[in-house]
Amino acid sequence: MNEKQRSVGHLVAVCSSEQKGTRKINTGRGILRPDFGLEGDAHGGPWHRQVSLLALESIEKMRAQGLSVHPGDFAENLTTVGLDLVSLPVGTRLKIGGTAIGEVTQIGKECHSRCAIYEQAGDCVMPREGIFMRVIAGGAVQVGDPVIVLPPESRASVARTGQDRPWRVGIVTASDKGSRGERVDGSGAVIREQLTALGAEVVGYQVVSDDRAELAAAMRMMADELHVDLLLTTGGTGFAPRDVTPEATGDVIDRLVPGLAEAMRAESAKVTNRAMLTRGIAGIRRRTLIVNLPGSPKAVRECLAVILPVLSHGLEVLGGEAGDCARP
Numbered sequence: 001m002n003e004k005q006r007s008v009g010h011l012v013a014v015c016s017s018e019q020k021g022t023r024k025i026n027t028g029r030g031i032l033r034p035d036f037g038l039e040g041d042a043h044g045g046p047w048h049r050q051v052s053l054l055a056l057e058s059i060e061k062m063r064a065q066g067l068s069v070h071p072g073d074f075a076e077n078l079t080t081v082g083l084d085l086v087s088l089p090v091g092t093r094l095k096i097g098g099t100a101i102g103e104v105t106q107i108g109k110e111c112h113s114r115c116a117i118y119e120q121a122g123d124c125v126m127p128r129e130g131i132f133m134r135v136i137a138g139g140a141v142q143v144g145d146p147v148i149v150l151p152p153e154s155r156a157s158v159a160r161t162g163q164d165r166p167w168r169v170g171i172v173t174a175s176d177k178g179s180r181g182e183r184v185d186g187s188g189a190v191i192r193e194q195l196t197a198l199g200a201e202v203v204g205y206q207v208v209s210d211d212r213a214e215l216a217a218a219m220r221m222m223a224d225e226l227h228v229d230l231l232l233t234t235g236g237t238g239f240a241p242r243d244v245t246p247e248a249t250g251d252v253i254d255r256l257v258p259g260l261a262e263a264m265r266a267e268s269a270k271v272t273n274r275a276m277l278t279r280g281i282a283g284i285r286r287r288t289l290i291v292n293l294p295g296s297p298k299a300v301r302e303c304l305a306v307i308l309p310v311l312s313h314g315l316e317v318l319g320g321e322a323g324d325c326a327r328p
Helices: 003-007 056-063 116-121 186-197 212-224 245-252 258-269 273-277 297-318
Strands: 008-016 029-033 051-055 078-081 093-096 100-107 131-137 139-142 146-149 168-174 201-208 230-234 282-285 288-293
Touching (some): 008 029, 100 139, 131 201, 186 230, 201 212, 212 230, 212 282, 212 288, 230 297, 245 282, 258 282, 258 288, 258 297, 288 297
Parallel strands (some): 051 078, 168 230
Antiparallel strands (some): 008 078, 051 131, 282 288
16 A cells, blocks of 8 residues: 555545444435534534544455445444555544544544444454544535545644643634624634644634624533633624623623733724723633634734733643743
């Protein structure tokens, strides 16, 4: 097998099941959701084995033993061809289709009970040659899509916790027009660009209307279900009647972090005195830091430049990975 064959394969099946412990059905297509897995599959969720993969070459080994087996029979979500899956080390990233990216989290597994295939053949290839991944970036996938092993250098390493784990970041954009598809979310794109350039992982992103309850629900989901370290909102911090992002943030946080908002306003006021009119706040919900940013891409860049230098230490302290903030 040459280098190209080791680094590029294709999907031959996309399989899911509504219940655990059953064979999966090849539907031919699906949606990979960040930090969940394959949409509609019983194994999806915020854990390390969100998506399972098995090579067609592995299935062929079982067919050679006289078994009539097909993709999905081993309860794998994605069946590939042309890619040496089992040789990929944990931490390898795979690009699947146009936008989806997964990170390998486990090679093989321990079976606590014998499946029907093992009972038939006295062997099963999935525990040895199946692999598992979590979804870093979502997207649609279908049979025929390429599966590409990304080079190690594609993983930046600046925005990391004290345990050398990338920040998990969520983005919530407050925009009535954006939620209706009438406006491109330029500010959310700037946040994603800035944070991923530092090595952070954007695991959640939503554009919601300027509705207090809807904004609060999106923030709770990011903090409580996706367990993001940092949640950045953009928009809805002004004087307009529907600018309610600070109020929604106040509904979900446990403690205020006034220094971040004060620093952003102080620095922004050096550019325009209208910075005094922004009402954004920052606070903590459990172990998630939530920061309100303004609505314009330019202002988002300016404010991120102010707070990014101190966030690493703040997130380490919040996660219990560092001591106090006193300087020696």
